[in-house]
Amino acid sequence: MSALRRPSPGALPRLLTGLLLAALVLLVGAGALPQPAHAAGTGLDTVAEALKKSPVYVDPRVRDQLPDADRNALAEKIRNADKPVFVAVLPDAPEFPRATLLRDLRTKVGITGVYAVHIGANGFNAGADRQVLPHNAASNLKLAAQHSHTGDTKGMVTEFAQQAATQAHGEAPSSWNDGAGGGSATGLLIGGAVVVAGGVGGYALLRRARKQRQERERAELDALRVVVDEDITAFGEELDRLDFNPSEPGATDAMRTDYTSALDAYDLAKTRMAEARRPEDVRPVTEALEDGRxxxxxxxxxxxxxxxxxxxxxxxxxxxHGPSTADVQWAPPGGAPRPVPACAADATRVADGLEPxxxxxxxxxxxxxxxxxxxAYSPWAGGYFGGGGVLTAMVAGTVLGSVLSAPSAYADSPSFFNGPEGGSESGADFNAADFAGGFGDGGGFDGGGFDGGGGDW
Incomplete structure (x- = not known):
């Protein structure tokens, strides 16, 4: 009996190519390949289907408000940020009733994320699933974009989308990578490729996710490095201004111990920052600086x-500013007052009604x-304030507060409010209150805005 022959190195690629070509021939023969698309519709279903495939949709009737080049540029920025931010620019038409538009659009798209809709001449509204962007953050970003770009659709939606992308949690939906066309035939072809190629696709997805996480962490660490270097420099300048000599008359062992502790903290902060590779590595740096101060x-x-x-x-x-001397009452915009530690100068400013x-x-x-x-500033603040419930209570209602309320902020686990992560499919299962508000024409909350109290949302 003849021995079995081992396939040549090029046999598998040739076999794969042959199988794919055979599948292609069968699909063409069966008339299953996608046909040229007909003219796109303009109803809400059309908008939702388009947003499943791309982050930005512009109705053909208002294309002059966000021309194709600007639309594509904005979509590319959102894709590069890898965040679930959806933008629609629509005409003021009967098929887009303002009272339910944003909520219905979120329902039909069915993906957790941040949603922004510009309608008519200057109507603008936005909402977000809580696990993606805090309620107050979405509302504040919406108002800031309105006030800065009244009458400028491009400026309004671009500023909102860019700011939302820097603060949103989660990742872009996988459907954005599927392209705009293909239909059932493409699905058959992809299915055949998966069968032939085995686990290659899964491995590629894992590599992509790992690369995206590394790029995100690198960008966050770069931003943190600037801030922490400023902190280290400020502490070094305090040491330089210190008029103390360990051998001076009157110096005690306790003074020398304090002085040595401050110098050691400075050196430790510099060393830990040089060794930092992820945002979490910053926490020991600010812990050392706090000990030194x-x-x-x-x-x-x-x-x-x-x-x-x-x-x-x-x-x-x-x-x-150094150790606090008193607790003062402070509240973020739209938030409830709470006690926070303040240095003597800031405590005086707050008591006088001034901004700290x-x-x-x-x-x-x-x-x-x-x-x-x-x-990214969660570990930075955690090093100074210890993290946990104390810091969470101080920053409740802010972006950092939402991060600290969610232990999974730097983990690959379900997100902040025990809901689907940003960019994942949730269908119609979402909190409609997050999309409550109104279209502000020229700014404002249009009768109550996001936090209820008016606005038929």
Whole structure:
């Protein structure tokens, strides 16, 4: 009996090609390949089907408000951000009743995400599933875009989409990668390829997801690095200004210990930041800086004979201000007042009815307070304030608050409010209250806006 021969190295690729070509011939012979599309409809079903395949839809009747080149550019930005942000630009027509439009569109698309609709001359509304973007954040982004770009459809939807993409959680829906056409024949062809190729497709998806996560973490760490370097530099300048010599007359062992602790904290912060590879690695850096600032405050008290300071949290408004001296009442826009620790200067400003000197960081939309700058600042703040319930209570109602309320923010597990992750299919199972509000023509909440109280949503 002759020995079995091992297939040549090129046999499998040739076999795969042959099988695919055979399937293609059969599909063509059966007339199953997709035919040229007919003119697109303009109803809500058409809009929903289009958004399942691409992040931006513009009704042909209002194409002049967002021309094809601008539409494609915005869609590309959203795809590159890999976030579930949907934008529709529609005419003021009977098939798009404003009272139920946003909610019905979310129902028909059936994917968790952020939804924005521009209608008519200047009507604009937006909503988001809570696990993707906090209620207040969606409302505030909507109003900011309205106020900044009244009468400018392109500017309004572009600013909203870009800002939403920087703050939204989850990933772009997989259906955006399927292209705009294909029908059942494409499904058959893809099915045949999967059968032949085995697990190749699954491996490619895993690699893509891993690459996207690494790119996201790299971008977040780059943004954090700027902020943390500023913190380290500020602490180094405090050490330079310190007029203390361990051998000076009157120096005690306790003073020298405080001074050494501050120097060690500075060196540790620099070392940990140099070693950081993920956003979570920033937390030990800010922990070290906080320890160092308390050591300096203790040293200052020993040198002047003042009572030793109580170990308190740093100033909430800007940890570079050093340890807090009192708790003050503060509330984010639209949120409830809550006590937060403040340094002496900020406590005085708040008592006088002035705005505290809050720490702002750069975002694609310009400077923002760190508590509204995105999920990357969770470990940064956690190092200063310890994370957990204390910090969560202080930033409730902000972007950072939503992150801290969701332990899965940096994990590949179900998202914040025990619902489907952003970009996944949920059908009609969503909280309609998240899409409550009205179309503001020229700004405002149109009778109550997102938080209820008017607006027939």
């Amino acid at each position: 308390f050591a300096l405050a203790t040293l200052a008290a020993r040198r002047t004979g003042a009572p030793l300071p109580e170990r308190r949290l740093p100033c909430f408004f800007d940890p570079r 000197m809050s720490r702002t960081v750069q975002t694609p939309g310009g400077p923002q307070p760190y508590w509204d700058a995105g999920p």
